[in-house]
Amino acid sequence: xxxxxxxxxxxxxxxxxxxxxxxxxxxxxxxxxxxxxxxxxxxxxxxxxxxxxxxxxxxxxxxxxxxxxxxxxxxxxxxxxxxxxxxxxxxxxxxxxxxxxxxxxxxxxxxxxxxxxxxxxxxxxxxxxxxxxxxxxxxxxxxxxxxxxxxxxxxxxxxxxxxxxxxxxxxxxxxxxxxxxxxxxxxxxxxxxxxxxxxxxxxxxxxxxxxxxxxxxxxxxxxxxxxxxxxxxxxxxxxxxxxxxxxxxxxxxxxxxxxxxxxxxxxxxxxxxxxxxxxxxxxxxxxxxxxxxxxxxxxxxxxxxxxxxxxxxxxxxxxxxxxxxxxxxxxxxxxxxxxxxxxxxxxxxxxxxxxxxxxxxxxxxxxxxxxxxxxxx
Numbered sequence: 001x002x003x004x005x006x007x008x009x010x011x012x013x014x015x016x017x018x019x020x021x022x023x024x025x026x027x028x029x030x031x032x033x034x035x036x037x038x039x040x041x042x043x044x045x046x047x048x049x050x051x052x053x054x055x056x057x058x059x060x061x062x063x064x065x066x067x068x069x070x071x072x073x074x075x076x077x078x079x080x081x082x083x084x085x086x087x088x089x090x091x092x093x094x095x096x097x098x099x100x101x102x103x104x105x106x107x108x109x110x111x112x113x114x115x116x117x118x119x120x121x122x123x124x125x126x127x128x129x130x131x132x133x134x135x136x137x138x139x140x141x142x143x144x145x146x147x148x149x150x151x152x153x154x155x156x157x158x159x160x161x162x163x164x165x166x167x168x169x170x171x172x173x174x175x176x177x178x179x180x181x182x183x184x185x186x187x188x189x190x191x192x193x194x195x196x197x198x199x200x201x202x203x204x205x206x207x208x209x210x211x212x213x214x215x216x217x218x219x220x221x222x223x224x225x226x227x228x229x230x231x232x233x234x235x236x237x238x239x240x241x242x243x244x245x246x247x248x249x250x251x252x253x254x255x256x257x258x259x260x261x262x263x264x265x266x267x268x269x270x271x272x273x274x275x276x277x278x279x280x281x282x283x284x285x286x287x288x289x290x291x292x293x294x295x296x297x298x299x300x301x302x303x304x305x306x307x308x309x310x311x312x313x314x315x316x317x318x319x320x321x322x323x324x325x326x327x328x329x330x331x332x333x334x335x336x337x338x339x340x341x342x343x344x345x346x347x348x349x350x351x352x353x354x355x356x357x358x359x360x361x362x363x364x365x366x367x368x369x370x371x372x373x374x375x376x377x
Contacts, residue, residue: 159209290346
């Protein structure tokens with residue numbers, strides 16, 4: 001039995017669970033690594049579609065420097081600016097037209113989780129027939145069978161861990177659903193993580209994306225599908241978030257804190273891709289599709305409620321989580337579990353995140369649809 005971290009992942013015969021651990025093919029981590037991107041990509045293809053969302057890279061001067069680096073590497077680059085907001089099937093369709101017109105050989109996403117997920121789906125559909133809805137869980141019936149165009153993920157937030165996951169979460173407005181295209185083929189060829197890209201993130205976005213990562217770490221650690229390697233990664237990531245999230249929120253220029261949270265986010269993606277998630281994420285997906293609630297804020301609002309609900313059946317797991325968050329090793333697991341819930345309550349309160357929705361945003365009339373949308377595929 002895997003008991004080091006307090007959770008049983010045994011089969012009836014008392015053996016370790018069977019598992020397969022999957023993550024990005026290559027992970028490149030470190031400040032300033034963004035300037036190694038052209039050299040890393042050159043082995044994958046010469047015509048590069050660069051997917052961005054927003055004006056951050058342009059305003060910061062990073063995009064101009066990157067374009068010069070790509071020119072120096074004799075790579076042809078086409079910049080594709082995605083629409084703002086959560087990823088939709090419409091965004092993927094626009095991207096597909098861009099891929100075909102440019103005849104792209106490589107797809108790179110530099111942005112948050114929505115940008116990365118959109119570009120993942122684009123790269124997959126470039127080599128597989130049909131529309132994105134054909135592959136969404138609970139909506140379509142198709143399975144990806146051809147390898148996507150080579151895909152490179154460069155996150156600019158420390159939250160979703162999408163650079164290490166095997167799914168792309170897409171909103172289908174006509175179905176009022178937020179569902180995943182899921183396949184090991186979606187794992188990026190390269191995940192490049194440079195915390196310098198997160199230095200100018202506003203405090204609110206830092207808090208909400210950081211809470212998304214922390215929610216993923218906690219949920220994957222106590223998941224009924226928890227596996228040994230992801231549990232170990234999740235516990236380490238929880239410790240990083242406990243140490244660095246407040247610091248990154250209070251001082252956006254704290255590079256050590258930014259790097260700590262970027263690593264926590266990466267570990268959350270590696271954990272969730274292999275152990276799954278829980279109720280906070282299930283409900284957050286429905287809130288995004290039905291009420292257009294930003295994902296990070298939804299997770300931050302839901303995590304305290306879900307932890308209170310799960311506490312009675314996760315005493316040892318929550319005790320482990322509290323030790324990781326605080327560095328305090330309490331002998332009383334029940335007290336430590338209560339402290340874990342209290343720690344998250346204080347964290348969310350310190351960030352000024354409300355635990356209730358305003359009726360104009362989410363009203364009681366949406367509850368039946370939210371319940372249906374929270375049941376996964």
